[in-house]
Amino acid sequence: MRKLTLISHHLCPYVQRAAIALHEKGVSFERINIDLADKPDWFLKISPLGKVPLLRIQEDDGREEALFESSVICEYLEETQPGAGLHPADPLTRARHRGWMEFGSSVLSDLWGYETASDKEQLDAKREALVAKFATLERALADGPYFSGKNFSLVDAVFAPVFRYFDVFDRLGNSGIFDGLERVTRWRKALSERGSVQDAVGEDYPQRLMQFLEKHNSVLLKQSVAA
Structure with a gap:
């Protein structure tokens, strides 16, 4: 089992892409909005570009990964999550x-x-x-x-x-x-x-x-x- 957390900003359109994909896949996730003008230290430690969206993936065994860039996050969700496909098969x-x-x-x-x-x-x-x-x-x-x-x-x-x-x-x-x-x-x-x-x-x-x-x-x- 994985816990997914979407690190977000209220207005960011790139975050919205990832959120839409998560909703379409029917995936349970937590969403945390941050202030981009005052980015928390924990965020900067795991975000190479210091940008949102960021998807934190926490495994039951304690392992944790963080994906950045909306296109990468959406592709990951498409490849790993059940539900209707969001990319054409061809x-x-x-x-x-x-x-x-x-x-x-x-x-x-x-x-x-x-x-x-x-x-x-x-x-x-x-x-x-x-x-x-x-x-x-x-x-x-x-x-x-x-x-x-x-x-x-x-x-x-x-x-x-x-x-x-x-x-x-x-x-x-x-x-x-x-x-x-x-x-x-x-x-x-x-x-x-x-x-x-x-x-x-x-x-x-x-x-x-x-x-x-x-x-x-x-x-x-x-x-x-x-x-």
Whole structure:
């Protein structure tokens, strides 16, 4: 028997990937949120990069391991835990899915710049980058409801946290990023309704994200006030 502990942060989208995978697999786990601005010593001792997520694996015989990087954690869960498979069985399709998971990380990079933009010029540049990436996804999507059809996969686990940002951003005004993207819009809705996605964050996620925007003096908030 193993005890699994997910070392987490309330907002981190990479943590959410791992949490979604754990929920999808039906695995019992403990979740510990830490303050990334004041990382505890015990965390720094076991996290080579000093980042979350971190999955602590404690065996009954006292042995302990720690996995870092969300993609590694998700792959480990896929290989070791029972439940529905989150990767396609076909090697080529599985490799393709891994590529789209990396694409999801590039979307998060642009999203970081979008949410922390302190002037309109930077905001507009990141908005256009996001528009282009979601347009690429529109062409890649199957008929749904999920990335490749009826089966939920790790690609879905990667993009669900991306769309969650916009559930909050939409309250500040319509960015137009998803205009005309019917498949992406349906995909976003299907992911938001899935239990594992909903359970990957706390109920106070929207409030915490708003506080994050305020802390970074985000122009998104200023545009909301101006509107």
